[in-house]
Amino acid sequence: MQLSVEIEKHSGFCGGVINAIGKAEKFLSGGHKLYSLGLIVHNEGELERLHRKGLETIYNAEQLSADTETVLIRAHGEPPETYSKLKSLGVNVIDCTCPVVLRLQRRIKETYSKIHPIGGQIVIFGKIGHAEVLGLVGQVGSDALVIENMNMLSKALESGALDLKRPIAIFSQTTKSPDEYKDICSVLKSRIEEVTGQEPIQDGSLEIHETICSQVAFRHEELAEFAASHDVIIFVSGASSSNGKVLFNLCQSRNPRSHHISSPDEILPEWFHDGDHVGICGATSTPRWLLEETSNAIGSL
Numbered sequence: 001m002q003l004s005v006e007i008e009k010h011s012g013f014c015g016g017v018i019n020a021i022g023k024a025e026k027f028l029s030g031g032h033k034l035y036s037l038g039l040i041v042h043n044e045g046e047l048e049r050l051h052r053k054g055l056e057t058i059y060n061a062e063q064l065s066a067d068t069e070t071v072l073i074r075a076h077g078e079p080p081e082t083y084s085k086l087k088s089l090g091v092n093v094i095d096c097t098c099p100v101v102l103r104l105q106r107r108i109k110e111t112y113s114k115i116h117p118i119g120g121q122i123v124i125f126g127k128i129g130h131a132e133v134l135g136l137v138g139q140v141g142s143d144a145l146v147i148e149n150m151n152m153l154s155k156a157l158e159s160g161a162l163d164l165k166r167p168i169a170i171f172s173q174t175t176k177s178p179d180e181y182k183d184i185c186s187v188l189k190s191r192i193e194e195v196t197g198q199e200p201i202q203d204g205s206l207e208i209h210e211t212i213c214s215q216v217a218f219r220h221e222e223l224a225e226f227a228a229s230h231d232v233i234i235f236v237s238g239a240s241s242s243n244g245k246v247l248f249n250l251c252q253s254r255n256p257r258s259h260h261i262s263s264p265d266e267i268l269p270e271w272f273h274d275g276d277h278v279g280i281c282g283a284t285s286t287p288r289w290l291l292e293e294t295s296n297a298i299g300s301l
């Protein structure tokens with residue numbers, strides 16, 4: 001089959017993941033044992049590669065054994081309790097929290113200390129239970145409302161879980177969709193206006209914090225164009241990657257012939273027609289080597 005194949009030039013690990021994996025590999029090269037608290041990256045192939053080098057994954061501090069010396073905190077970050085726990089256990093910590101996430105954690109904490117005393121509420125647009133979100137709500141002792149989508153915002157308004165007469169500060173998880181966040185903020189703003197009759201940004205009763213990672217926001221724009229300009233899109237990401245789900249949905253909305261795979265052996269020849277221009281792209285957790293393997297597999301169809 002004659003196919004031309006192009007890998008999207010910005011697809012591959014983001015800066016936060018590159019930093020975490022780089023630090024892990026450097027430490028492992030010294031022959032030491034290293035435990036990652038949670039998956040260092042949501043990509044099965046990359047996890048397997050790092051596991052072969054000696055990286056073990058544990059899912060909570062309770063799983064630490066007596067001989068655990070060093071624990072890696074991944075780019076998603078952790079709530080303050082995790083640091084306390086690790087300190088009490090006396091283990092070394094390699095902290096790979098992404099600087100962008102760290103800034104967001106600090107911003108939430110500072111905003112909370114400012115608005116909580118006047119009855120304000122913190123809202124986080126993010127995935128409930130996601131590691132980054134747990135780290136964010138941990139900054140305010142879990143006194144934050146997490147909403148995953150517009151439907152959850154509507155329910156929070158109906159039930160009174162979100163009170164429009166009190167000040168609100170909204171933040172987004174770093175990897176969410178910029179368009180969805182914009183829509184949620186815009187609905188929130190108009191609903192406050194309806195209830196209070198005031199413009200909430202100007203009078204300070206609504207603070208909208210632009211906290212989506214610029215690497216993610218930029219990727220959304222590029223990917224939308226890339227998906228629309230190819231006949232078929234092969235999107236590669238781990239099944240549990242939250243950023244992968246968001247970016248794949250974006251590709252599908254621009255190109256109905258988009259297919260999600262976790263590894264090249266999931267590719268089906270019937271997805272392609274002779275002469276197709278095929279685009280390959282991935283999430284912030286997709287290694288470049290996997291995109292290249294995917295390209296080689298399609299090239300040999």
Ligand code: SF4
Binds near residue numbers: 076100101213216
């Ligand atoms: S997506 Fe952005 S904020 Fe999240 S780890 Fe990567 S660089 Fe950091």
